[in-house]
Amino acid sequence: MTFTRETDHGTPPAIVTGKTVCLTIDGQSVTMPEGTSIMRAASLMGGAIPKLCATDNVESFGSCRLCLVEVEGRNGYPASCTTPVAEGMVVRTQTERLKQLRRGVMELYISDHPLDCLTCAANGDCELQDQAGAVGLRDVRYGYDGATNMGQAKDQSNPYFDFDPSKCIVCSRCVRACEEVQGTFALTIENKGFDSKVSPSQGEDFLGSECVSCGACVQACPTASLIEKKVVETGTPDRAIVTTCAYCGVGCTFRAEMRGEELVRMVPWKEGKANRGHSCVKGRFAWGYAQHKDRILNPMIRASVDQPWREVSWEEAIAYTASEFRRIQAKYGTRSIGGITSSRCTNEETFLVQKLIRQGFGNNNVDTCARVCHSPTGYGLKTTFGTSAGTQDFDSVMQSDVIMVIGANPTDGHPVFASRMKKRLRQGAKLIVIDPRRTDLVKSPHVEAEHHLPLRPGTNVAMLTALAHVIVTEKLYDESFIRQRCDWDEFEDWADFVSESSRSPEAIEPLTGVKAEEVRAAARLYATGGNGAIYYGLGVTEHSQGSSTVMAIANLAMATGNVGREGVGVNPLRGQNNVQGACDMGSFPHEFSGYRHVSDTATRALFEQAWGVPLDPEPGLRIPNMLDAATDGTFKGIFIQGEDILQSDPNTHHVAAGLAAMECVVVQDLFLNETANYAHIFLPGSTFLEKDGTFTNAERRIQRVRKVMTPLNGYADWEIVQLVANALDLGWAYSHPSQIMDEIAALTPTFAGVHYDRLEEEGSLQWPANDTAPDGTPTMHIEGFVRGKGKFVVTDYVPTDEKTGPRFPLLLTTGRILSHYNVGAQTRRTDNVAWHPEDRLEIHSSDAENRGIKDGDWVTLRSRAGETTLRALITERVAPGVVYTTFHHPTTQANVITTDFSDWATNCPEYKVTAVQVGLSNGPSDWQQSYEAQAQRSRRIDVIEVAE
Amino acid sequence: MTQDSPMMSNQDRLIYMANQIARNFGTMDPARAADAVADHIASFWDPRMRAQIFELQGKGDVRLGPVAAAAITILRQSGAPPHQTQATEFNSVSGVGHSDAG
Structure with a gap:
């Protein structure tokens, strides 16, 4: 594959209505979906109306005035990015007047832009440069002596990209990408008029701001204002190959943009059906481990x-x-x-x-x-539905009306999917979060959970049964779905079980610590709010009742008829890439x-x-x-x-x-x-x-x-x-490897139609992909469950044997953070350590105060299994009685604390519930010191002297 | 295992696992629960684990609860019972060929 940029049609596709309109553009008749912009229509015909502030990843903005066109019968020169096509419309994209107007606009831009194109890192890959050529700009009448925005200091704080405000044309593409694509709202345009400039958060530098380094702004920038450091260092790429990210279960596809055998940058592929052109800090930037000096290259x-x-x-x-x-x-x-x-x-x-x-x-x-992560998903979903996998594709979330997130923190663990989910929430879908921690989804810019149920770790089954209690006793279940799709007798047994008063929200409130009325309201919303989708993570599976919790989730979805179509379903957010x-x-x-x-x-x-x-x-x-x-x-x-x-x-x-x-x-x-x-x-x-x-x-x-x-x-x-x-x-x-896939297909009915030539044709396939479903299966269980009738399973709450007490009064739960992946072997060997150089112990201010712990203090974290030391982070994200840490750094080794209790059905470890005590520390634990010494000894490599 | 010592011996752990499985089938009547536990162990435990727990029961280990003990007895005397749930069942959906519940 040689290097070509992905086509940018300027504006996103129109919302599908099924209607089309016929029009003429530059003398050619064309039929387009209703709602398509003139800019996009011209691009789809093979044309390219000049543009700067428009890109098809974000909604049109109409600010640069470069994309003006003439429309017969209309006054003035409308912006083609904001003007939709209409029946019978006659459009001209290139006239003498348009050329004159565009040159005038471009002159103004260039008069306040450095003319260092030959030494600019984006030379040859700069839309401003391209558009200056496209409009035929040959001179700038205003000269370069007046006031300019040039000469401003660069912000080089981010380890992966630079921001040079001198090269910024204030098109707002970065700001809009941060809002619309990523959903973080970290960027804004500060000041007005000539003084307008892009600003991270409240005038902070990028690293210190709320920016999550997803790279959407860099991708959107039409100049070298936001540019990858690697491009500055290496130069522009000369070829691109589409491949799949090796971080997390979202499975983003990227264009690996290369110069020779050197990777210059990873750019999210717009055609990728999992990520739709978006990325996170790991996939976009944290691939430096591949060439890290620590790699061992000889057996x-x-x-x-x-x-x-x-x-x-x-x-x-x-x-x-x-x-x-x-x-x-x-x-x-x-x-x-x-x-x-x-x-x-x-x-x-x-x-x-x-x-x-x-x-x-x-x-x-x-x-x-x-x-150690999703084996309970395999057991639970196979038992209830007949499949060991989630029911939907990621696009499905855009059809959801109520989204229930249980034991998952997608903005950290599955950030690209989280961005899509937040987009749907901004469109009006309702959110229920069931999690001991106050995760970012609970409240962040333009997103707020309707209900947050901050349950005590280890009480998932009691909570889900209480939700079912409300749905059954208030007759909110979908009887026709259940009678048609599930075993009615099993439903009745289950309904009798969950209806018992001992399983009501009021009865379990002392166990979960969540107010009964909040539980009732959440159950009513999920059951009656339209398309209800459940997304869950390791906060469900990594418990002694992980499999029971998965089955309890499946019960809820079946009882409310939320299986078998877009917008609903049961969706495990899988951890690792494969x-x-x-x-x-x-x-x-x-x-x-x-x-x-x-x-x-x-x-x-x-x-x-x-x-x-x-x-x-x-x-x-x-x-x-x-x-x-x-x-x-x-x-x-x-x-x-x-x-x-x-x-x-x-x-x-x-x-x-x-x-x-x-x-x-x-x-x-x-x-x-x-x-x-x-x-x-x-x-x-x-x-x-x-x-x-x-x-x-x-x-x-x-x-x-x-x-x-x-x-x-x-x-x-x-x-x-x-x-x-x-x-x-x-x-x-x-x-x-294609031969191996052929063997897999021959031996595995769900993969029978999966071959490399089909993957080349389709870009991707969702299994089952076989004679019954040659193009794959985005949504499972449409006509019926794979197992036949959906099975309701009675899931009795069995408390964990990991108990708090006087010696270990707090509950530890563990997880991950955005900038790191799993044990950190890859991300610790990248500049992602700028965000998370060590594991920290999140502790509520009241628990910290009781122990005399201040933010940043070294503390001992001790359980019945072992102890370690790390620094404290005082936060309200965790409830009193609960502490949290990540497991990304071997110097901490959070798993020296966790026990060998595990899920009853699959032996998935109970990472999410460990009784611990926390106290001020005098230094590394004995174990940490001896481990470090042993690790150093073990990593010695004999140097073989070369014979003279 | 005491509350102050979570480090179980391997034999302790087998007993604990069997009892834990039984507790999670606790809403079933005891006979069905015993079958379910036996089916689960037959489907997911390696032969040496089963042999160890047979041996423990044979030596009169009293730590197995009644349902778990009944399940181990079933496995020792009659072998694996019919499958109880879809997670242990296979080839039953399409009849002929392979259900491939994945």
């Missing part, structure tokens, strides 16, 4: 973890890996080894890792990070790809025929079970691709003990992560920029990942797994 081995690493050839590392696994199996048995697939790797790579384990290791000891795909690909120890149990003879026969070996009919070990078995001495070796369980999984002491008990730990990763402290073999991994494949996002959308540069380590991850497989004599012969 390494060592006999024991107290030795330094020794760099070896790929051949030696692969042969050693295979021989160690075979040695262990010969000594301890077939089921003594296993592996973990990566939700950061491609579908093809995760499929190969589980295949390696099932075909090569001969067992089902495979698991993935969904174990966690949906990793689950789809058979990464769980009881299922093949497509969620089919290993004990099913017919399914197993299908795979046995394809892979040529008998397969184990027994479920394998989940990650926590692997660690238990390791300390028991029956699990001795593990292959871990792209996960850092020592930092991400709960009860760090137990994880460390499990890893330390194994004889062969293989880590395939970009960096020597925390888990690698316990590894014997390190296989360097590749980034998403260095390989081909697909990711599947939270809306079941399968999208291409495209290689834009050569792997620094020499191999894409799928190639490395193939090397290991062939060292185990499996005889794999894939030469491209």
Whole structure:
């Protein structure tokens, strides 16, 4: 692909009414949708009316007066961006008078703009420059000696882009992008007339302002006023390749804009159906880790973890890996080894890792990070609806009337989807937030939740049952939907259960701490407010009743008829970029790809025929079970691709003990992560920029990942797994990931229609994509539930065994922040640390005061499992009795605090409820000090002297 | 496990997990609940975990609650019962072929 800019039609598409109008533009007859602007109509015909303040990502503004046109029968020269097409209209876009007017406008702009085009970073990629050419500007009659806005100081505070007010033409595209696309309202135009200028927040610099660095303003800027530092440093790109972001489950697609093999910038792709041309700070800017000096590029081995690493050839590392696994199996048995697939790797790579384990290791000891995030979603939605995935596409939110967000913080965790949601809220949809914390969605500019139910951590099921109690007892349920689509007898059993007075909002108020009247009002709004959509996150799943909560959510949606059409549904916001795909690909120890149990003879026969070996009919070990078995001495070796369980999984002491008990730990990763402290073999991994494949996002959308540069380590991850497989004599012969996808399609009915040529044609496909749904399935369960009748499940509230008491009186809940991703291995190696250099403990002012803690003090955070130290952040975002922290930094290791309690059905850890005590600290805990020393020892690499 | 020590031994944890599953089927009548627990364990527990809990029960471990104990007895004596929920059931939607509930 060579470098071409994406076409900018100047204004967004018209709202679809189904009506069209016929008109003439520059002598050509054309039919356009009603409501289309003249500017867009001309662009769609292949023309290009000069413009500056218009861009098709934001609504038209009509300020620059460059896009004037003549319309027969109308006086004056209307702006084409704000004038809609009309039946019979005759438009001329280029006349002598228009040329004269445009030159006059452009002269004024240029008279107050630096003429340093040859040395400007945007030279050749500047709309102002282009438009000066388009209008034929040859001179500026006013000279350059008068008052100007040139010579103003640049704002270079943001680590990723500069703001040069001298080059600003005050077109307001950045301000409007911040409002309309991102929804943050961080930018404004300060002052009036000649003194007008773009201002972040109240005259602050960009870094200190409310700006979230999504990059929408930079993308919108038609000059070099807002420009990526990387472009300033490198120059403009010369080619672009569309690929998919490797952060979070939104799955934004970007144009990777390159110069040679150097990535210049990532620009959100307007055609991307998940992100619709938007991005967040991570995907847009935080990709510098791909070239970070910490990347390990050579394979390494060592006999024991107290030795330094020794760099070896790929051949030696692969042969050693295979021989160690075979040695262990010969000594301890077939089921003594296993592996973990990566939700950061491609579908093809995760499929190969589980295949390696099932075909090569001969067992089902495979698991993935969904174990610790959304495994309850798989269990809960499969039980109630018959699918282990969300029901909608992201566009669906624009049809919602009531949006219920439970245990999710999308403005931090899924920011690009949050922007879309906030847009719908600004249009008038109502919002209910169920969360212990006062998240940004509860109240932010132009968004305010109708109801915030700040429940005590661990009481989700009681709360959702109380909502159901109101819906049933006040007869707000949708009887015709239930009778037609669900099992009526099961509904009646469930309705009897939730109707009991002990489950009323009043009865559970002492448990949840939420006023009953607020719960009743929220239930009424969800049931009667039109299209009701539920979005939820890890605040639902990471509990001892995570699966029950998912089923309780599904019950609510079925009871109110909010399933099976646009604008409604049950939508898990998946965490990692390919966690949906990793689950789809058979990464769980009881299922093949497509969620089919290993004990099913017919399914197993299908795979046995394809892979040529008998397969184990027994479920394998989940990650926590692997660690238990390791300390028991029956699990001795593990292959871990792209996960850092020592930092991400709960009860760090137990994880460390499990890893330390194994004889062969293989880590395939970009960096020597925390888990690698316990590894014997390190296989360097590749980034998403260095390989081909697909990711599947939270809306079941399968999208291409495209290689834009050569792997620094020499191999894409799928190639490395193939090397290991062939060292185990499996005889794999894939030469491209498309062949792996063909195998997935042949073995997985929901993926039967997924092939690379179809992905090229469609851009993306949402599974199921097969003969029944050749173009994929944006909305699930339209005609009926996948399981047949929707199943109401009685979900009794069972309190967690993690109790507060005198020694541990506070409840800790953990989560993530906008600028970091998961364990931070990638984002900590970017300039995102400017926003979040350390994990902080959020604590309510009353709890802090009781303990003599001031903002910024070092505090000890202690639970029954362990203790760590970090600095306090006093805030009203958390309620009294609740504290919160992130888990992005290994120096804190928040998971040394979390316990090994877990979801009853899936063993998903109970990250969201840990009883803790907080007190002033004298310094790092003993554990932190010993961990740091051990980590440093473990990361030693022997330097091999070159022979003279 | 005491409240002051969340670190369970692996055997403690198996007992705890079985009882926890049983508590979440607590609204069912005990016989159905025992079947549901047995089905769940058969579907999601690795053979060595099942063998360990069989052994614990065989040695007279009294920490299993009545429903969990009944479930383990079912598995020891009769093997896995019929599937109780869609999460453990498969190949039942389309009849022929693969339900592929994903």
